[in-house]
Amino acid sequence: MVGPVVQQDLLSITIRFRFRRLAIVADVEKMYRMVKVQPNDQHLQRILWRDSPDETLRTYELTTVTYGTASAPYLATKCLQTLAKENEANNPRAARVLKDDFYVDDMLSGADNVEDGKQLIHEMIELTSSGGFTLRKWISNEPQLLEDLPKTLLDDRVTLELDKSSAPVKTLGLLWEPMTDRFVFRPPKWNDNSPITKRIVLADTARLFDPLGLIGPVIVQAKIFLQNLWKQKCEWDEPLAPEFQRFWLEHRRNLLALESLHIPRWTGFSSTLNKSEIHGFCDASEAAYGACLYLRSTNNDGSIIVRLITSKSRVAPIEDPGRKKKKQSIPRLELSSALLLSHLYEKLVHSMQISIPAYFWTDSMIVKCWLSSLPSRWQSFVANRVSEIQHITKKGVWNHISGIENPADIISRGMTPAQLQYQRLWFEGPQWISDDYCTWPKTSAALAEPDESLLEEKSSVSLPIRVKAPNLSTQAFLAAFRRFVAIRGKPQIMMCDNATNFVGANRELKELRQQLNDQQFQYSMIRAAEDDGIEFKFIPARSPNFGGLWEAAVKSFKGHFRRTIGINPLSYDQLHTVVQQVAAILNSRPLTPLSNDPHDYPALTPGHFLTGRPLTAIPEPELHEIPENRLELWQRSQVFVQRI
Template sequence: MEFPHQKIDISHLDIPTDIILADSLFNETSKIDLIIGVEIFYDLLRDGQIKFGPNQPLLQNTALGWIVSGRVSSQHIQPSIANVAHESIPFIEQQLVRFWEIESCQTKSVLSREESLCEEHFAKTTARDSSGRFVVALPKKEDVISRIGNSKNIASRRFMSLERRLLSNPELKEAYSKFIHEWRDSPTQPLQTYQLTTVTYGTSAAPYLATKCLQKLGEDGSIIYPEAAVIIRNDVYMDDLLSGADSINKGKELCSQLIELANSAGLQFRKWASNSHEILESVPIHLRDERTLFELDSSCASIKTLGLKWDILSDKFLFEIPKHSRNLPLTKRVVLSDIARLFDPLGLVGPVVIQAKLFMQELWKEGKDWDDSLNDNYHLRWINFRNNLSDPAKLEIPRWMMTSFTNESTKYHGFCDASERAYGACIYVRTISSDGSIYVRLLTAKSKVAPIGKTKKDTTVCLPRLELCAALLLSHLYEKVQSCIKMKVKTFFWTDSTIVLHWISGSPSRWKTFVGNRVSEIQRITVNSVWAHVPGIENPADVISRGMSPEQLKEFTIWWNGPPWLSQSPRFWPPLTRQTGDNFPPNELEERCVFLYAQTKPPNEIFSLYSSFTKLTRVIALLQRFIHNDDTTKRPQQKTGMCR
């Protein structure tokens, strides 16, 4: 095979004379000497890129020398047919904008038309056979199926081709048949058509059908297996079930119910693991998982992530550091890929992750292309960030919150804060043991980068508004915790922004739209809870709004255990008092302006007759008496005397 098909004129390309090309005759037709696989290709790339201009090729530095890549404008090159993978850059940029776009007031998820049709289809077509197994029908897009056509001829040709290949290699045929036997034993036998009676793994409908069947199993088993049914409905994530119990006996009973309920549908929960050896012994041996360390990000099992892991022996959460390719040039695309590997669902290392988010926002504001190499400053900063990620690997975070969430001694304390670049929230669990000891543990946290203007004329959101956004973020985080734990726990909310406390204490209709909408949502979620002021230096959410290196975070006690006074009696807490608006500038209060229409009406002319109101009333009284006495029908009731 020869490439390119015809010689290309490169006289218009200003190729520097001080670089070494990997192929100095790249523009002339010649045979391809070597095809390099993609697994090696990226290891060959080096920092350095030279662009010739729009719709022109570029020079890329590699270990073999500089190569020319891209499109050329030539009418002499004949078109060819190829399979192309297309990636929409505008779509990626839209997704990235959402990365730091300001949060809106939370709305309920609404099913699309296709999703609603799938729900209806499952409800109408799903049944259980005599053995208890689920019988489902695949949801289909009829308009797509009608375009597929008859594929039997294609399948038959592929079958014949594979059969000829196996007949020419008896050893391969024997090995293949040991794995799966679907072939006729002789080419003289007729072809048979098989119909698959199970849901095929890998089809787009498979995850949906599996999840829906589990949900239906939870509904069907709610009477006989009440505890297991609740767990199946609420504690299944993707293809993992994560749950727990308050005692060993309850744990054993829960395992027994789950196994029996699954067996009733011909299913098996496998790879059981527990931090209790006694509970694990109640599970059949063939269903147990003997590992001691578990990756909690099952959806990213194929890539290395800054993954949250659970060590069942110590019952602690650990972090695994992702391995980055040292030879891949650093670009905005590579940085985004690195950030996507930071799996921290509970926000335990949120101050570290927010640094990565802020770095990405800086690249966005610079307007760099996705595949432009980073300049020296950005390159060095990101390399340092990568290297510092080794410190979270040394963190050991207790999984147990020292509470069963069932007693009055358990309280939630939520903190929120904002800076000009980001805002965040964190929630702690405070418990008092039977001996009076007080324990405070970080439960979860969340952060967002502050929004930026779409153009240079756009202004960013002011700090008081960001503080309000942080309070709303805390409210939504609390709402999420409540939906997961489902226990009524008294909650205290803390912020170092006095103006936010003043907004929350007022009626939403009093404030302008931006403030009023968020205040309304906060009041709805945190009704009957306490909002109070915490000094900024004692606010643990400050660190998640500004970021912190992994090495510093490891020793930052206030992040892991809250402010010191939280581990003491409430008499040492900051006062739980509301803030008045006397000290706030009017422009910061953002009060809604109320306009009243006033019409001036002149006084009655009678008041212009006399300058004395007393004299005026006497004259009017005399006139009224004259009119009365002049009436012939009222002669018997005539009035006399002096008017006073």
């Protein structure tokens, strides 16, 4: 049996490796040979051996884990994990490094200062020695960390290869230069004599080793080309068309430019920083979609450093009419890129186990709208992804950015290595991210500079006027109107719908309807309103379309009222309370686009024009799960409101 993977993946380990200012690297000497197999299992590792054909065959039993067996990686790494677990109490820091910062037999760790680094090296040597393991080939970007170690245990290599795969085919290796503390790339050597087939393209693509996605725009070009071959239904071992062969040979030659690409290993993060932030960007094209994460670090002197942490890309799904699989629209691909960004952010948070403020950026206002609403509003494809994105990024803020400033646009379309090495946008993000917050793009121009005509149109609010039914005189109606003005303030225009909503009511309400339609009554109302500078307008009977937005508000009120109250009998106090709360909810709806920027202005609502501030409700406990027969009179009315 192979056994499960017990160590963390290479992406998580290398991400943490980039967050340490001082890098510390070592490996376990002959790790497999240091792990002894149980005596009752050693007979399963018998071999036949002789030094020459003239000698008699001898039978040996291998007593230690043997390289090449299926279970060897699991047995050896499980021993390291067990050693870490057994020493968590006595040596917690070294145990954590042994548990989390080892990839097979390689340690990729670090520290923030020389003193902590030397202490970590001492503790690691002590811990591994207690289990019979020896750490060797120590190397660091800070020579002071290694000055106390014997030279026999040091590594004098100029570059360290992070991909130590035993595969016979060499990959595009990601290497680390300790002296310069930079990542460099070594393009593989290609066999240009053989014709290019789809199988060779797939093999070449698999040899591009970039776990952090630092050259994601280069690799996505290979992914897109491979998908195009799939669309063309090319055979695996059939030579490609001449134009495809020329493209791939040119792609191979372009990869040679990666030798001149140098990327800083350290992201600038430190526990002594004044402030750190995560900024994520996502974008999509017709061919692919991608996401990238950046760390924005503010030092104590006010200087700001922005570094690319990691990125990820995927090709757009292929349209398949036979399986009724349609081509994805750009907005849906943009939403998929936002989900990819969420997963990448989740991976980073899980790897670092620290809480850092997060900002997420998309150049799609459609996606921004989807994420600002409840998932239940949308169809299943959008609803499922919106729900997951909102759950993962609930501690972050989603914002809008222009496409030209979006670094994820580069990974969604691809770029050659020669072009990429001069792309500051890709490696350091947009220019404004290194500046003060006031230079950051606003989510909506309407929030920064509101359109007065729009606010005037949106601020028309329809509010019910209560009239005591037995008294239907003009003076009684004006008295009710005065009370309305005293509570809500004096309106500029007062609209009346001719009481068509009273049709079918009792006798008193019918008389009210007749009075509102009476010309003399209307004249009295208009004259009384003119004295206060209020324009009083009556729309035609049975013509709610003349009411516009305020009739839409009445419709919303009726809809909520019917769905929540239905035929339930209410006392006057209950009815009055529910009506006022429903009106407050409707008057709390935003008139302008919502913003997730904590530094932006709050959204304007009708409540701002009514009271000068938002209409807030008194906190109430959740009452839905309490049986109705156990609810008090006041609680029953609140259940109706909570259903809205």
